[in-house]
Amino acid sequence: MDTAPELPYDQRPANRDLGHLQGEYGWPFVGKTLAMFQDPQSLFGHYYEKYGPVSRISITGNKCVLLLHPDHVQRVLMDREKNFSTKMGWQSVMADFFQGGLVMRDYDEHRLHRGIMQSSFKPPAMREYATKIQAIVETTVARWADQDSILFYEEMKRLLLDIAFDVFCWVEDSERTVPKINRAFTDMMEGALGIVRFDVPGFQYHRGLEGRRYLKAFFMDLVDKKRASDDQDVFAHFCREKTEDGEYYADEDIADHMVFLMLAAHDTTTSASTMAAYYLSNETALQDELAAEVRAWPDELSFETVFHSVNPLIGVFYETIRMHPPVPLLLRRTIRESEIGGVRVPADTMVCIPSNYIHRLPDWWNDPDSFDPSRFSEEVAEHRKHNFMWIPFGGGAHKCIGMHFARMLFLLTFRELIGKYRIEYVEDGYFPAKLQHFPFTRPLDGLPVRLVPR
Numbered sequence: 001m002d003t004a005p006e007l008p009y010d011q012r013p014a015n016r017d018l019g020h021l022q023g024e025y026g027w028p029f030v031g032k033t034l035a036m037f038q039d040p041q042s043l044f045g046h047y048y049e050k051y052g053p054v055s056r057i058s059i060t061g062n063k064c065v066l067l068l069h070p071d072h073v074q075r076v077l078m079d080r081e082k083n084f085s086t087k088m089g090w091q092s093v094m095a096d097f098f099q100g101g102l103v104m105r106d107y108d109e110h111r112l113h114r115g116i117m118q119s120s121f122k123p124p125a126m127r128e129y130a131t132k133i134q135a136i137v138e139t140t141v142a143r144w145a146d147q148d149s150i151l152f153y154e155e156m157k158r159l160l161l162d163i164a165f166d167v168f169c170w171v172e173d174s175e176r177t178v179p180k181i182n183r184a185f186t187d188m189m190e191g192a193l194g195i196v197r198f199d200v201p202g203f204q205y206h207r208g209l210e211g212r213r214y215l216k217a218f219f220m221d222l223v224d225k226k227r228a229s230d231d232q233d234v235f236a237h238f239c240r241e242k243t244e245d246g247e248y249y250a251d252e253d254i255a256d257h258m259v260f261l262m263l264a265a266h267d268t269t270t271s272a273s274t275m276a277a278y279y280l281s282n283e284t285a286l287q288d289e290l291a292a293e294v295r296a297w298p299d300e301l302s303f304e305t306v307f308h309s310v311n312p313l314i315g316v317f318y319e320t321i322r323m324h325p326p327v328p329l330l331l332r333r334t335i336r337e338s339e340i341g342g343v344r345v346p347a348d349t350m351v352c353i354p355s356n357y358i359h360r361l362p363d364w365w366n367d368p369d370s371f372d373p374s375r376f377s378e379e380v381a382e383h384r385k386h387n388f389m390w391i392p393f394g395g396g397a398h399k400c401i402g403m404h405f406a407r408m409l410f411l412l413t414f415r416e417l418i419g420k421y422r423i424e425y426v427e428d429g430y431f432p433a434k435l436q437h438f439p440f441t442r443p444l445d446g447l448p449v450r451l452v453p454r
């Protein structure tokens with residue numbers, strides 16, 4: 001009897017039969033997605049208490065195995081068995097916007113493509129970016145301080161766009177080009193977050209895809225020019241990078257990676273910075289302590305300070321992204337049947353790791369819902385109890401390539417802010433504000449604050 005050859009794992013439909021696991025799916029179609037948007041901690045807390053570390057849930061249109069234990073996180077992210085596809089995890093939610101990006105590639109192909117980005121994040125390149133970022137941050141923060149008040153979230157987004165065009169892709173004739181690129185980029189980001197996903201004119205999603213197409217064409221057209229230039233932006237580094245065989249990477253791949261990189265870099269850092277400002281504005285004494293600390297730093301920060309040491313300002317960054325990880329869910333899909341925590345997980349099953357609850361697991365974190373940067377100090381180092389209980393940047397082969405960049409950006413921005421000003425809410429009694437949790441956490445009203453000179 002003839003049997004049809006089995007399809008490759010990336011062409012098979014997802015398994016939706018998880019009836020043998022404990023858990024609940026929720027409403028037809030939407031499952032628990034709305035509950036997750038409203039209050040992710042309560043939702044995942046309920047699953048943890050009722051069903052333990054492995055259960056079934058339906059979110060983002062997928063029936064998933066929900067994992068709530070650092071051991072299981074480690075197993076999936078380290079993926080020693082090559083059984084947890086990152087590409088198939090993200091495919092069902094972000095395929096149109098992430099296409100060609102690093103998370104849409106698995107194993108050997110992923111390793112090869114990660115090579116395109118490697119040199120852009122090495123120390124000499126990072127030093128160049130630091131100088132550029134510092135200059136932009138200084139003028140921008142001074143402009144913020146000139147205003148009676150600012151919406152921190154909106155201003156931070158704009159600052160990061162300015163940085164993106166200077167550091168990621170510097171262009172001549174920027175006055176003419178940058179506004180168009182900004183529009184396309186903003187459309188793409190808004191489209192990627194759209195709930196109604198129709199590629200039909202009039203829909204936000206369609207505008208997003210048009211933005212993506214425009215940006216990709218923009219980068220493709222520039223590859224040869226950048227390759228021949230001695231520009232030191234991230235894009236120019238990508239263009240000049242070569243494969244192990246000494247060949248340049250394909251133009252199309254470079255353009256896809258640029259588009260993905262800009263998406264991956266932007267909202268994540270905007271959310272982290274906004275939430276840090278939100279907590280700091282509530283803690284004047286902590287701001288004063290931090291100000292004393294950063295004012296004692298030399299103008300030119302050492303490599304160690306920027307990238308490695310855990311200083312009190314970095315404690316604030318780490319604690320902010322513990323409480324509100326900018327990538328709140330990590331998604332994977334099994335390739336073969338396997339077993340996690342004693343539970344059988346069939347092939348082609350979506351696996352969901354909610355970092356926003358792993359970071360608050362009551363059995364691992366002390367008083368998990370309170371903002372306490374000192375838990376990251378050398379003396380306490382609570383996150384070191386398990387290598388996979390604090391995973392804002394993921395882990396394993398797909399660990400965030402921009403992690404050091406994000407840290408540098410945070411340090412340079414907040415050194416300027418905290419060292420020279422006190423950040424204050426515009427409204428008395430503002431804290432705790434109403435937060436939006438998805439897709440990125442931020443105060444719903446964009447965080448109105450003023451900067452008061454020290």
Ligand code: HEM
Pocket residue numbers: 086102103114260261264265266268269272321325326327330331391392393394395397398399400401402403405406
């Ligand atoms: C606070 C800021 C950031 C956070 C919390 C963050 C978080 C993450 C996480 C969790 C992943 C892994 C996704 C997965 O395993 O499925 C990731 C991947 C990635 N991030 Fe970030 N990110 C941040 C900033 C940045 C920045 C600034 C850049 C670029 C400069 C960047 C570029 C990337 C890229 C290219 C990947 C894909 C890596 C791969 O698949 O090999 N990220 N990020």
